[in-house]
Amino acid sequence: MTAVLTPPPPRATRRAGRATRPVVVELRRGLGPWTGLAVLLTLLVTMYGKAPGWQGRWADATNTLHVAAGLLAGPLALAAGCWQGGRDRRRGTLDLWESAARPPLRRLFVAVAPSALWPAAGALLADAVCLLATWPYAAGGRPFLELLAADAVAVAALGALGHVVGRAVRWRLTAPLLGIVGYVALGVGAYGQGSARWLGPAAEHQFLWDRPVWWFGPVSMAWTAGLALSALLAAGLRPARRRLLALVPLAVAVAAAGLILRLPPDEGPWRPDPALARPLCDDGVPQVCLTAVDARLLPEVSAALAPLNAHLKGIPGAPVRWVGGPFGPPRPGDVELPNAAADAVRGRLPRPDLYLNAAASWLLSDTCRPGDGTGPDAERTSVVNLAVIEWLAPTPEDYGPDTTAARPYIDRLRAKPAAAQRDYLARYLAANTCRPEEVPIP
Structure with missing residues (x-):
């Protein structure tokens, strides 16, 4: 008997078969790609406007990306996910979607993929662009990639939570209102004073020579992802008794939140890095x-x-x-x-000239106690102090106070011989400017 060999299907047919997988179809259509693009452009435009401040240091770049992702990308993902979640209800295809021969939970995960993955992809791409823009200028330290990854997980979790709300609530205005509420809640949480502010994805940190504790990034991911997964399991599992499985990721999220809440309110997860400091x-x-x-x-x-x-x-x-x-x-x-x-x-x-003037002002400033720096010579002492600063480090013409009253003293100091200038400066540094009668006059 002669065996009949069936030729393999053409390459185009195989490619088409792979492209028809449900999750791929869902990722390609609907609001998902536009949400990812909106997140990308929102972050890039925001970062571009602040580029002079963050582009020279890894810590500044990471911190600015972190705050922008939490305050801007998070609410945007929340609102877009809510609108995407209500799509089938608005189109009247919810019954058709639920009649598909797939488990309810699998159907929900396929449906929620665009709401979660596209905003996270947009945030990660914006992170990559901004870090590449920082690389030529940054000196010490490194970007905190674990925190940026945690931010992307938080954005994805917010998109998934918005999707669940959109499936459950019929009102069309739910999506924009949810975005507004999310923005306010994340902003209030970010600028709070207690340890709870470190639960949010937008808590700001200012010190350039610190680094986060090693476990903060993974624990933050467990916190946000656990909440989102718990909501998805509660919404997608059938029958109702299976919804008890939602308690597992919820327990993980609660445990992660407990670790974060034990952080000091002011420092949070940040500790001095001896190599940077x-x-x-x-x-x-x-x-x-x-x-x-x-x-x-x-x-x-x-x-x-x-x-x-x-x-x-x-x-x-x-x-x-x-x-x-x-x-x-x-x-x-x-x-x-x-x-x-x-x-x-x-x-x-x-502006080296401005920096020089600021350094001279800091050098010659005194912290006086209440009641000091008063008396008949107080005004003259203030003018002399301004004159000495202007002599040591002149204020640029386009900046600074009016020096007309101090001009006679400035001219006297500049006219002195070098030895006399040094003698006067030594006497001035030795005087207590909080006691105006001790300040020598040029």
Whole structure:
């Protein structure tokens, strides 16, 4: 007997067969792709408007992406998921969809896939674009990828929860109202004061030399994904007794929330990173010391302070070090620097003249107790202080206070010989400006 060999189906037929899988069909149609695009564009436009502030440091980029994803992408996914969830009810095809020869839970997971996966994909793509834009300018540290992954899971979970609400509630205005309520709730949670704010996906953190504890990212994923999965199981399982399985992911979510709630209210999951907080100093006099996370800024800050350091070098009472960072208890002769990270743009110091003037102002400012700094000489002392700052570090013409009253003192200081200038500066640094009668007049 001769065997008859059946030829394999053409490649185009095989490809078409694979493309007709239900989850692929659901991902390609409806609101899902547009939701992912909307999330992507929303995050990119928001990040583009703030690019000068975050593009120079991994911590700033991660923090800004985290807040934008929580406050903008989250409510958008919630509203879009709700609208997608009510699609079959609006079209009158809900009975047809439920009559398909598949288990109810499988049908629900197929239906919810666009609401969850597309917003998460949009958020992850925006993360990748922004991190690539940060890479040429960032110095120390690394992006906290585990937190960005947790943000994507949170966005997907919000999309899934919105889908469940859309299937259960018939009102057409549910989707926009749910998005508004979600935005308000996430915003209030993000800017709260207790430990509960770390449960939300938009809690902000400011310190550049910290890192999150290793378990926070996975636990945050368990918290948000557990809530969403519990809602899906409760909505999709039949008969009702099987809905008890929804308690399993709910228990995981509650356990994860318990761990997060035990975090300190202020610091949350963030701890100092010794590698990022270690001081890097130049060899100038006085020294300029910044943290390792701002290593790229050190040459520019040193150059900006060079004119002021030339005046202070060798003067009794002058600072020994300019410090900017968490270097522990200050040593004798340490003077705090203005925040160079706040003034930097893409790892550069755009206005060295402003930074120099701010450093001189910080050096010559005193914290007076109530009742100090008063008396008949108080106004004159304030004018003399302004004159000394302008002499050491002139304020740029397009910035700063009116120096007309201090002009005579400024001219006197500039007209003095170098030795007389150094003698006056030593006497001024030794005086207590909170006692106006002790301040020497130029």
